[in-house]
Amino acid sequence: MAWYHTYFKGLPQKAWKQNQDDEYTEYEVDFLRDTLDLKEGSKVLDVMAGYGRHALPLADFGAQLTCVDLSSEYCEELEKISSQENLPVTVICEDILTVTFENNSFDAAYCFGNSFSFFPREDMQKFLQKISDILVDGGLFSIHTENLAESIFPNFQVRNWMPVEGNITYLAQNDYNPEEGYIEAEQTFISDSERVTLNVRQHIYTLGELNFMFRSAGLKIIGAFGNLEADPFMLGDEQLYLVAKKI
Structure with missing residues (x-):
């Protein structure tokens, strides 16, 4: 189990x-609406949706959201809020690697939140192929990551380390494995007498590697940005916002 x-x-x-940050999340929602060309009734897949910080405002805008996540706590919260507000959200x-969808069933998809x-x-290529398969022709897919090489x-x-609101301290010990291309991190969360280490x-991935994998799945990268103002991504930028189109 991963x-x-x-x-x-x-x-x-x-x-x-x-x-x-709620204000920054609003900017990300605006970015998704614009770059994914969302309209009222658009069918959208949110991968690793969490508690719905992007999905809920997009559903309030009028898009039909399908949200996939592994956290039962997040899923229960998202189901409760979307039901209370009568929003078009399916949780x-x-x-996501084991969920099955019909081909050509979504107008757009996104994977935000650094997941x-x-x-x-191997799983990434399967994931990208799944996204490509379930998008309609010309459908758009956007990702956000802070873990680009x-x-x-x-x-x-x-x-x-960093402090987190609510009297929580986060610490991490990072070790990079160059042969396998991953960072193994020991993360510790401390709040009063509670301490959790995982x-x-x-x-x-490099951007060039992602470009190859996206193309192999039938997805063409049409934008790689270093911020929400859509400035082109450059070496050293702290994050990547990428938009691809099914071809």
């Missing part, structure tokens, strides 16, 4: 949610 199957619960799940609490690096190369390696940190594996 590490991310059991990661998002308890203190780590709480820390992730509390570390999100699937399962691994794109969860998959090793061009972002990580110019200032690689073996150890780092091992995480993030797979690191």
Whole structure:
């Protein structure tokens, strides 16, 4: 079982949610609406949807969201809110690699929240092929990641820490495996007397490698940006916003 199957619960799940910036999330939602050319009634897949910080406002806009996530806590929260607000959201609490959809069933899809690096190369190619298969011709797919090689390696940190709102402290010990192309991290979350330590594996891709994998799956990258203002991605940019089109 992959590490991310059991990661998002308890203190780590709480820390992730509390570390999100609501105003920045609004900018990301606007970015998704624009770059995915979303309209009222558009059928959209949110991969690793979490508690729906992007899906809920997109559904409120009028898109029909299908949200896939592994965290039962996030899925229950998302189902509750979407039901209370009568929003067009379908929640699937399962691994995206094992979920089945009909081909050509979505107008657009996205994978935000820095979860794109969860998959090793073989699974990543399967994932991208699945996205390509379920998109209509000309359908759009967008990802966000802070774990691109061009972002990580110019200032690689073996150890780092940061405070999180709600009296939580996050610490990480990072070890890069160059032969396999991943970072093995020991992450620790501390809140008062509670302490949780987990091992995480993030797979690191270059933009050129992603370009090859996307094309192999029938997806053409039409934009690679270093920020939400759509400036072209450059070496050292801290994050990547990528948009691809099914060809």
